[in-house]
Amino acid sequence: xxxxxxxxxxxxxxxxxxxxxxxxxxxxxxxxxxxxxxxxxxxxxxxxxxxxxxxxxxxxxxxxxxxxxxxxxxxxxxxxxxxxxxxxxxxxxxxxxxxxxxxxxxxxxxxxxxxxxxxxxxxxxxxxxxxxxxxxx
Numbered sequence: 740x741x742x743x744x745x746x747x748x749x750x751x752x753x754x755x756x757x758x759x760x761x762x763x764x765x766x767x768x769x770x771x772x773x774x775x776x777x778x779x780x781x782x783x784x785x786x787x788x789x790x791x792x793x794x795x796x797x798x799x800x801x802x803x804x805x806x807x808x809x810x811x812x813x814x815x816x817x818x819x820x821x822x823x824x825x826x827x828x829x830x831x832x833x834x835x836x837x838x839x840x841x842x843x844x845x846x847x848x849x850x851x852x853x854x855x856x857x858x859x860x861x862x863x864x865x866x867x868x869x870x871x872x873x874x875x876x
Contacts, residue, residue, distance in 0.1 A: 768799075777802040778876035783816065783868070795848035797821060797832065801876050805829050806864050807837075808873060809849040818866040818875045819850035825857040837861065 770785035779799055783789055786808075788796035795809035798818075805821040821830050823839040830837040830846060836853065837846040845853040850861035867874045 771799050773799075774874070774876075776876065778874055779806070781808060781873040781875065782871065783808075783810075783873055784871050789816070793848055795832070795836070798875070801864060806875060807832075807850070807861075808866070808875075811849050814868070816866060816868055816873055817849055818864040818873070819861040820864060821861065823857055824859045824862065825855070830861070 768786075770782040772780040774780050779801055781798055786796060786798070788794045789808060789810045792810050792812060795807055797805060797807045799806060806818055807821055808816055808818050811817055821837070822828070823830050823841065823844055825839065825842060825844055828839050828841040830839045830844075835845070836848045837850065838844070839857065842856050844855055844857035846857075846861055847853055850863070852858070852860040864875055
C-alpha cells in the first residue's frame with residue numbers, strides 16, 4: 740500500500756466536497772445529540788438551514804441510515820431517509836432538492852418524488868417536535 744501524499748489527500752477532500760459531502764456530521768454538530776435506542780435529538784433553532792420554510796439538511800444517521808429534516812411550514816417539520824427508494828444509494832442535496840447519483844432520480848427538499856426511475860418519494864422517518872427540539876426515530 741502506497742503512502743497518501745498531501746496532493747492526493749487534497750484532491751480527495753475536494754472530490755468529497757464537490758459531491759455534496761460538505762455537511763457537518765451529527766457527531767460534530769452540537770445541535771444534534773444521539774439518544775438511547777438509536778434516536779436523534781435536534782435543536783431546530785441551532786440549525787441555520789432550517790431557519791426558513793423550505794429549508795432542508797442532512798442531519799445525521801438513524802440506526803445506520805442517513806436522514807434529513809425539512810421545514811415544511813412555520814412550525815412544521817418532516818424527517819426522511821436519504822436512501823433512494825430505487826436502489827438504496829444515498830441521495831445528496833443540490834440547489835433544487837435531493838438527487839441520486841446512481842440513476843438521477845430527483846426529489847423535492849421535503850423528499851417528495853420529482854423524477855424517476857424511483858417510483859416513490861424518500862421514506863418518512865418518525866419525528867416529534869416539542870419546544871423547538873425534534874426527536875427522530
